[in-house]
Amino acid sequence: MGETKPSRSGRFGKILAALALACAMPAGLHAADASQPAVRACPAGTLYLTFDTGSMSQAQLIADTLRRHHIRATFFLANEPTVRHDGSLDPSWAPYWKSLAADGHVFGTHTFDHVYLRRVRDGHVTMRPQFGARAGKDVAMDAEGFCRELRRSADALRSMTGAEMLPLWRAPGGRTAPQTLQWAEQCGFRHVGWAPAGFLGDELASERYPNAMLLERALDKLRDGDITMAHLGIWSRKDPWAPGVLEPLLAGLERKGFCFATLREHPAYRDWIGRAVTGGKVQAVGQQEGRR
Template identity: 65%
Template sequence: MRPRPRSGATRAAAALLLAASVCPALQASAADACKGTIYLTFDTGSQSQAELIANTLRKHQVKATFFLANEKTVRGDWSLDPSWAAYWKARVAEGHAFGSHTFDHVYWKRDEAGGKIAVKPQFGAHAGKQATWTAQQYCDELRRVDSRFRELTGRGLDPLFRAPGGHTSRNVLAAAEQCGYRHVGWAKAGFSGDETASEVYPNAMLLKRALDNLKDGDIFMAHMGIWSRKDPWAPANLEPLIAGLQQKGFCFATLREHPDYASHFKK
């Protein structure tokens, strides 16, 4: 007696059973292949390396986190001007994460009484002038980036910030937490060195140091261009860094997936 042909429902059920048996194996294989995760982060700067960074991340299918301030660029404009809208929209579409770097790249100088903060903006109307801010003023500065980013891309920032220079204090952290922002630093091995003198810290040395010392969970920090470095870091080092870490079995993710920050993101 010939077997009866399977109905559409039977075939669909069989396909689901096959998928159920295969998918766990594929997932386990992917997990085994990833020996650790590195979190690449980029702060705005001169923006001389902006396109190279974007192209390299896209080529290697790597997601990163960008910390944005309104900084002067090599194009003669500012990194959060409307002229950069297309660039930032493209990074949003690619699935990267974004945090505040203070709008005017404001450096912390010292804590004052009553939760106040002595600051010194690098850019903007008060560039180079020291001022004393309340916690609310510091929050407003973080939120200025969010507002501008929404205007440029239609999307707000993630609830993260990085203080210029990585310099924070009790009052800075308390002020930022008050308006929902968590600070993100970087691992010791995650300091790219792109702000250092290339005569003293050549790119080959910086690349080897990173590849030798980065470990699972480390946050890596570089800039999207540094005015002062004679031999720029990114053209020589970014692609070899990513390729070298991938060869060692590392995967990459945004800070949305970092165990120290994931719970802070809004559902």
């Protein structure tokens, strides 16, 4: 039996339904978009992109690329020298950090003077600031001084943008000790490292580790839950990483079925963040230091 031709009244009803649907769509939304799910499926899992400050030479490119892909990341901030001959937490960078905050990115501290752990001996902690007034000198640091170093980046971000940092920190070079981890948590900050596959290699020599190699390795090795680490620019790399790798990396990972989130949603940190914010730990530390 052949297909029954719809009646005139039936065809008119369908036209009215189609017009009603079109009127209900938000401006700029095409009919093809309306069929897409509200929440994107992530068959390969979720990745957590993080960026440390560095030279800031690729800062705008990275921000623009993330914006095109509608991806939010976590940025760890230190006051490092930049290609503009200032510091990355200088007020001149306020428009950049404000734009990232407006895009929904989140922030953690990388210490203010990019302070490396040198050694812990007999309960005494020795650190070496890479930048600032004590750059290149070994300094003894106690819990109060260490906490102040973590807070300086948070205070700088707040003064420029009004945004609060997450209660997270990343040690320069990833160098930690039980003592510094304990001190940080007493201040309200939990340490964040990165997955082995999440080391994206932007600080390696481009002669030995060309962009094509780093791209292929990341696409092959990254797995659900991995935290990645790259920088907003590296002085020493001759062939910059971000212009050659970031766009194809994000596109390739999306094709593989990955989604992206900030560390606010990471299962290892979200409860800590919730407790720290609710309990007022980070704010309380800042108030105590302001009274000293």
